[in-house]
Amino acid sequence: xxxxxxxxxxxxxxxxxxxxxxxxxxxxxxxxxxxxxxxxxxxxxxxxxxxxxxxxxxxxxxxxxxxxxxxxxxxxxxxxxxxxxxxxxxxxxxxxxxxxxxxxxxxxxxxxxxxxxxxxxxxxxxxxxxxxxxxxxxxxxxxxxxxxxxxxxxxxxxxxxxxxxxxxxxxxxxxxxxxxxxxxxxxxxxxxxxxxxxxxxxxxxxxxxxxxxxxxxxxxxxxxxxxxxxxxxxxxxxxxxxxxxxxxxxxxxxxxxxxxxxxxxxxxxxxxxxxxxxxxxxxxxxxxxxxxxxxxxxxxxxxxxxxxxxxxxxxxxxxxxxxxxxxxxxxxxxxxxxxxxxxxxxxxxxxxxxxxxxxxxxxxxxxxxxxxxxxxxxxxxxxxxxxxx
Amino acid sequence: xxxxxxxxxxxxxxxxxxxxxxxxxxxxxxxxxxxxxxxxxxxxxxxxxxxxxxxxxxxxxxxxxxxxxxxxxxxxxxxxxxxxxxxxxxxxxxxxxxxxxxxxxxxxxxxxxxxxxxxxxxxxxxxxxxxxxxxxxxxxxxxxxxxxxxxxxxxxxxxxxxxxxxxxxxxxxxxxxxxxxxxxxxxxxxxxxxxxxxxxxxxxxxxxxxxxxxxxxxxxxxxxxxxxxxxxxxxxxxxxxxxxxxxxxxxxxxxxxxxxxxxxxxxxxxxxxxxxxxxxxxxxxxxxxxxxxxxxxxxxxxxxxxxxxxxxxxxxxxxxxxxxxxxxxxxxxxxxxxxxxxxxxxxxxxxxxxxxxxxxxxxxxxxxxxxxxxxxxxxxxxxxxxxxxxxxxxxxxxxxxxxxxxxxxxxxxxxxxxxxxxxxxxxxxxxxxxxxxxxxxxxxxxxxxxxxxxxxxxxxxxxxxx
Numbered sequence: 145x146x147x148x149x150x151x152x153x154x155x156x157x158x159x160x161x162x163x164x165x166x167x168x169x170x171x172x173x174x175x176x177x178x179x180x181x182x183x184x185x186x187x188x189x190x191x192x193x194x195x196x197x198x199x200x201x202x203x204x205x206x207x208x209x210x211x212x213x214x215x216x217x218x219x220x221x222x223x224x225x226x227x228x229x230x231x232x233x234x235x236x237x238x239x240x241x242x243x244x245x246x247x248x249x250x251x252x253x254x255x256x257x258x259x260x261x262x263x264x265x266x267x268x269x270x271x272x273x274x275x276x277x278x279x280x281x282x283x284x285x286x287x288x289x290x291x292x293x294x295x296x297x298x299x300x301x302x303x304x305x306x307x308x309x310x311x312x313x314x315x316x317x318x319x320x321x322x323x324x325x326x327x328x329x330x331x332x333x334x335x336x337x338x339x340x341x342x343x344x345x346x347x348x349x350x351x352x353x354x355x356x357x358x359x360x361x362x363x364x365x366x367x368x369x370x371x372x373x374x375x376x377x378x379x380x381x382x383x384x385x386x387x388x389x390x391x392x393x394x395x396x397x398x399x400x401x402x403x404x405x406x407x408x409x410x411x412x413x414x415x416x417x418x419x420x421x422x423x424x425x426x427x428x429x430x431x432x433x434x435x436x437x438x439x440x441x442x443x444x445x446x447x448x449x450x451x452x453x454x455x456x457x458x459x460x461x462x463x464x465x466x467x468x469x470x471x472x473x474x475x476x477x478x479x480x481x482x483x484x485x486x487x488x489x490x491x492x493x494x495x496x497x498x499x500x501x502x503x504x505x506x507x508x509x510x511x512x513x514x515x516x517x518x519x520x521x522x523x524x525x526x527x528x529x530x531x532x533x
Numbered sequence: 534x535x536x537x538x539x540x541x542x543x544x545x546x547x548x549x550x551x552x553x554x555x556x557x558x559x560x561x562x563x564x565x566x567x568x569x570x571x572x573x574x575x576x577x578x579x580x581x582x583x584x585x586x587x588x589x590x591x592x593x594x595x596x597x598x599x600x601x602x603x604x605x606x607x608x609x610x611x612x613x614x615x616x617x618x619x620x621x622x623x624x625x626x627x628x629x630x631x632x633x634x635x636x637x638x639x640x641x642x643x644x645x646x647x648x649x650x651x652x653x654x655x656x657x658x659x660x661x662x663x664x665x666x667x668x669x670x671x672x673x674x675x676x677x678x679x680x681x682x683x684x685x686x687x688x689x690x691x692x693x694x695x696x697x698x699x700x701x702x703x704x705x706x707x708x709x710x711x712x713x714x715x716x717x718x719x720x721x722x723x724x725x726x727x728x729x730x731x732x733x734x735x736x737x738x739x740x741x742x743x744x745x746x747x748x749x750x751x752x753x754x755x756x757x758x759x760x761x762x763x764x765x766x767x768x769x770x771x772x773x774x775x776x777x778x779x780x781x782x783x784x785x786x787x788x789x790x791x792x793x794x795x796x797x798x799x800x801x802x803x804x805x806x807x808x809x810x811x812x813x814x815x816x817x818x819x820x821x822x823x824x825x826x827x828x829x830x831x832x833x834x835x836x837x838x839x840x841x842x843x844x845x846x847x848x849x850x851x852x853x854x855x856x857x858x859x860x861x862x863x864x865x866x867x868x869x870x871x872x873x874x875x876x877x878x879x880x881x882x883x884x885x886x887x888x889x890x891x892x893x894x895x896x897x898x899x900x901x902x903x904x905x906x907x908x909x910x911x912x913x914x915x916x917x918x919x920x921x922x923x924x925x926x927x928x929x930x931x932x933x934x935x936x937x938x939x940x941x942x943x944x945x946x947x948x949x950x951x952x953x954x955x956x957x958x959x960x961x962x963x964x965x966x967x968x969x970x971x972x973x974x975x976x977x978x979x980x981x982x983x984x985x986x987x988x989x990x991x992x993x994x995x996x997x998x999x
Contacts, residue, residue, distance in 0.1 A: 154546050155559040156613075157539060159620070162564055167579075168571030168594070171587025178584055214585050215686050215961040217928050220953045222899045225907070227918050229824040229833075230893040234906055240826045240897055241904040 184278050188516035192381050283526040285393050303349045310346025319345040359394040359448040364430040366455035367421050368405040375486040379454035380417050381518045404430035427459045431470035444477040452482035457493025464498040475506045482525045483509040541628050548803045549635045556638035557614040565620050570594050577658050581665040583681050608634040610641040612652035625810040629797050636796035640789050646781040646875050654778050661771040668764050683965040684772050689927045692749035693780040746931035753932045760971030783925035787876045791835015841888050843867050876922045886911040943970045947978035954978050963989035
């Protein structure tokens, strides 16, 4: 609206309609897309990020996105003298701001903050959900089987149909108007009014019945002396994502932790990841325990069973044959059998060598050499069957 | 409201003129918040598209949405001069902003640093935005974006001197004779690995290239990089043009804001404000000119220096009188200062010992993890302030050798004056320069008192002491 241009030419005031000016939002969107891209590109690093695994599924985590800083040639803030202003009685030696060692920005530093190592990249807030979406897009559930249905069913109401009769509250305005316009148009004028009773359309629902599906993860891990912190961490982040992945596919997912060295026992989660024992390794003990659990608690007729075993591959050679036999037995009643070997230095592994001979699509294995391989392991274990099998 | 606003503007304009402020015709646009912050993020109503602007916009918008940002003045150095007012501003907020931007406009029009800036930059940047959008259509968004990423990383490294010869033609004669000598029917074979349309510049042998260190890195790359396509050279030219336009604002920040704050106070004093307005104005003004313990508030420092100059020239000492300063010449003096100085000379010439003491300025630096006051000597404070404002607060980089190792590699040198570069940032900028230059890039600087060269060869960054 032009207000004035009359008395003085020195100024003009105007107020336009800016509602179509979207540039800021468009470039903001581009920035967000870049953040997402960066997340996707860094997925292998991100999913083994400790802050996530230790977060117990907190919703929002801060993760570093290294590629989104706007780099310039600039001065080193912490090696520079700066000018500040006191309120009249400042003294040499006064501390005016805390150092930023603890990750907090010194106040007032604005853009220049964060030169210290480990803090100088763009930190994006990402929800675990976003990470999951990116990650789970690349994972598939192998060999899904319909289990016994009688157990529990859940009812859901879905609005998925349109009818001519229905409750006034559920009227579908858009369709009603379209019908009215169409009918009026046939009479010569495409108008909304009049609307006849015949034009009314209502949304209606169907009751959807879904069988409840259940899955159980039998997490087995070698806790013998040779499994160090790194090996355990790999296993831990693997199980973390695996459980979350299965939860998106099944109504309920249970996890049993079986720790073993020369003998196996069912342990609580913390003990599973923190406990270290010495001594040798007999992997078959874990498999026996798993079979026992299945017999007692997890009827294969009702559960999709996912036994996954993590080890460093140092098994007693004499035990390998027995392992073979038990793995085959487990595969008969499970959806798949996963074997992850954490082997950073490519040692010769007797167990892996034995397992190489297994020719069964249910058998999935991966050798992890570093943290970021957790991502590859997940992708490799949770892929679709090749159709040729 | 609109007639009130109109009356207020008319009144402010009249007062400003009577004080002698000299500005372009004004265009006030009333806009919603997201538009103001878009313009703020881009620095201009229409500018090319880049995600970094989006990031900035998002940041500003969030602060606004959470009520964290103060009133925002946005004024464009152009003729006519555009100023933007938030549609939710109260009348008194608008009064303050209008008085403030009038003084900015006066500064744009009269300060010598701005004498070469193009006053039609609004239109020019719109045209640039369209051209770049066209290139996106032709060469792909990603391709253009990655090129913009690279330029934005070094865009401040231009030569903004007001009077400056164009980049000298380096021995063009000699070059030609060399080419003639080399002409054989098979000569074109040597150029098979280069795009046919890229400008080829053969480099004279044994001559220093460039003859003297070249400050304008952007121009140097634009003229001599063998890597660039025509469209890339075109974008580079336009971006350099935009930087030349913004540069005077970067080197007069303290003066410009000080000048505008000085005048919004003087002008509003002349107006008939209601009691409520007076109180709100006092609050707003106090916010704008609030000093900070960990940085310099340009609004405040600039204001104080201008007031101090006026005061000293109104009541000159005997010594000043002998030098020809007449009593009550303060107002005249500050008009002269706003015309001929930039931040560096402004501080060097007018930040006095008494003022440093009165304003309690000090130097601080990081000591054992905390930021501690280390010096209150006025000369040190003043000199540090000058040195941090030198070259628009950016490190001074020159092209030392454009044919380093006789291999067309680029050797840059940081004019070290006691302040080190941020190594992490440097390591990330070198690949961008490599992307533009197409061959290995070196940067000589000083780390821990030792001359050090960073290098990037297309694969990795290395660093060694020399």
